[in-house]
Amino acid sequence: EIVLTQSPDTLSLSPGDRATLSCKASQNVGSTYFAWYQQKPGQAPRLLIYGVSTRASGVPDRFSGSGSGTDFTLTISRLEREDFAVYYCQQYAVSPLAFGGGSKVEIK
């Protein structure tokens, strides 16, 4: 079973800042089957990125994903107020599907 560890737990930033979120897998998950989700309070998760770096429909281009093997990154180039939320990574290379514990991006 693959375990995903996200860091940092919380990132305190200001609008306009760059956010870099990390997700480390306990085993190699390759370079394809990785996704990122955004969740705001009281809402369901929303798919942001799949296939490591492909933005889902309607996702702004300030969101980008990268990585391979065991290290994956979600970058938000310039934070907008609506981007302050919790972000989860997910691997879907190996069963069982697994999510990371989440990283919260909060307003500084």
Add this chain to the structure above:
Amino acid sequence: EVQLVESGGDLVQPGRSLRLSCRTSGFTFDDYAMHWVRQAPRKGLEWISSVSWNTGSIAYADSVRGRFHISRDNARNSLYLQMRDLRPEDTAFYYCTRSIWFGTSFFDAWGQGTLVTVSS
């Protein structure tokens, strides 16, 4: 518009059973595998079960295998989760989600969730 609407969440005592439903619209239901993902209050996401488009393939997380049963009715565009022998650690929001593939896939649409609370 793609919609997934869960229902059936409730407060139940440990050891009891509960059935969740997910009614969908806005897409061709039997083109998709369907899944349940849960989230304990203030905690992370946990995949718990998947069913292929024709129910030919089904998978469960170890935490629920043998107690939960996933099913779908393509004629009604609906997904179900029968839960039995509920435990306090099953307390969570339960989300219905979809994916193009069964097994190795991401989830591109989610319902708003239904809350299951297991407590005496």
